[in-house]
Amino acid sequence: MTKLLQDIKLIGDEIPWLKDFRQKGKDEFISQGIPTAKTEAWKYTKPNRFLANDFSFCPQGSKDISPYSIEVPFKACQIYFENGIFSHHDELPEGIEVLPLIEVIMFHHDLRDKIGALAEIKAHPFAALNSAYLNEGVYIHISANVTTPIVFVNHITPQPNGNMYNLRNLVVVDDNSSAEVVEYYCYEGDIKSSYLVNVVNEIYIGCGAALKHYKVQDEAFKAGHIALNSVKIKADGLYQSFCLQKGADLSRNETKVVLAEEGATTEVNAAYMMNGWATIDTTTDIEHLKPFTKSLQLVKGVIGGQAKGVFQGKIHIAPQAVKTEGYQLHKAMLLSDEAEVDVKPELEIFADDVKCSHGSASGELDQEQLFYMQSRGVGKDKAKQILIDAYLNDVIAKIDNENIRLWVKSFIGEHD
């Protein structure tokens, strides 16, 4: 086995529930191993190349971490992690509770059942790996209509190469409550630093509740970022997400949403852009279990160099889920001859009387548009940037919150 799994004494091993949870994760990861080209769910992304640089769990020896926060250009309540370790959070507004996950495991036994119930380790080897190291992460509990966005930051500071950081978060939005959560992954120092961030988020959305979940993945160019978001929505609940993946050499953002009760709605939008040799994967799995559920997905990517974009989108409509709607659209722009995009839509429709569609298209930068702009004096690189920005504009526009939208845009470049 690789260094990914090591026999390390972790805090809390003396708690039987936790020891057992970790052991199950470990056993599962050992039995599945690192996915290969033969693993259906990973056949395009092939993590082996990246994982050839072995990564090992970073024991949280010194808690010598900075009291800083990352600047975001809007009023927010920040939960700050450094190198995968929880540091602190800002003063919390009414209706938000934040606890280190380990504390929840120790003192809130009623919440234990929620951990691991959505992120299935059987189907997700990296979630199994994450479970084997279950320790760092937070529980975020929303019990009102919270208007200040919560910004969850994991900041990687200069570290020796080869560290793996596992993060595990549990988000519970009570009935008729709502919030906006932004996840932001960033680094400081060498753009070539090589590390692996492995995140699992389990998100429970109550009846009539709403969560808007935005994410910016801006890791170092040689880093890996693997994330699983597992969401369950009750009646008339809403989960709306937007994820921008722009950094890392290997990146996967997987979102599984279970529309468990009538009237549950989800919007899963994403944008990705990369160059070099990177592989960036957006995987979605939407399960419509009940009537009158609705899902909308728009994913757009811009791929340059010898990079590869992957989109796998599954919509499953269960036999009893009549009157449901499921829409999915993926579009990619290839900036070079060697850029590649692999797309796998999967529709499993077992109900009648549903509206469902999917589409995928890829194209290149429009040379006529480029020349038109140049012929007015706009430099070629600037013109390309403007066209890329325009291309991603409709998916970015799905971000309702204007401050967050402008902030996300700033990662794409062109913005005025």
Add this chain to the structure above:
Amino acid sequence: MATPLLEIEDLYAGVDGKEIIKGFNLTINAGEIHALMGPNGAGKSTLSNILCGKPGYHVTSGRILFKGQDLLKFSAEDRAREGLFLSMQYPVEIPGVSITSFLKHAVNAVRQYKGEDELDTMEFIKILRQEGKKLGLDADMIKRDVNVGFSGGEKKRLETLQMSILKPTLAILDEADSGLDIDALRVVAEGVNALHTNDNALLVITHYQRLLNYIVPDFVHIYADGKIVKTGGKELAMELEQKGYAEFVKERND
């Protein structure tokens, strides 16, 4: 005598490996208006695209000097920054890019090239609105995306608006009259005339005489089979309208 704005000498050129321009000569001085007339497919747009540096076009031999400098050495954007402008026969739609933002980038790129300060956004929008109004493009039109959903006539007005904002030294109008009704034609022509001074020049490409009633040329050139076959004053355009192109092409062949 001052250096001509444009000198094309014995140009052989084409597109996609096909030779279209064969022995073309033309000199344009500051203050002049030239009309280039020719049948469909003569190579008029090919010539304008070569002048503006569109990819895919090649020059086999000959020279093009712009303000005394070798034009072909400049990138497309630098030609524009040096003062060359093409009002395109088929303006391009750019969804997702607003006219305001696009033109602000264009103007500031040109200003930066000349070592001038960037324009303040509010000031720029004010100028754009004023100029737009003169061409019958209201504030709502200007907020829209570049050419998206514009009628043929609106596209030509927008080309003219860009010209009035960029104030080129040499403007080439490729079929600026196509798709225009008579009122729009007048508005566009007035816009173009207002920009014409002793320091700049116009090359008006058309295959109808109609536009030349409004933008009155000093010289009319008949272009056929890859070169200029006859040059005259503005009356040549009238003659052409009566006789048709065949007459002139034949005349030369005899």
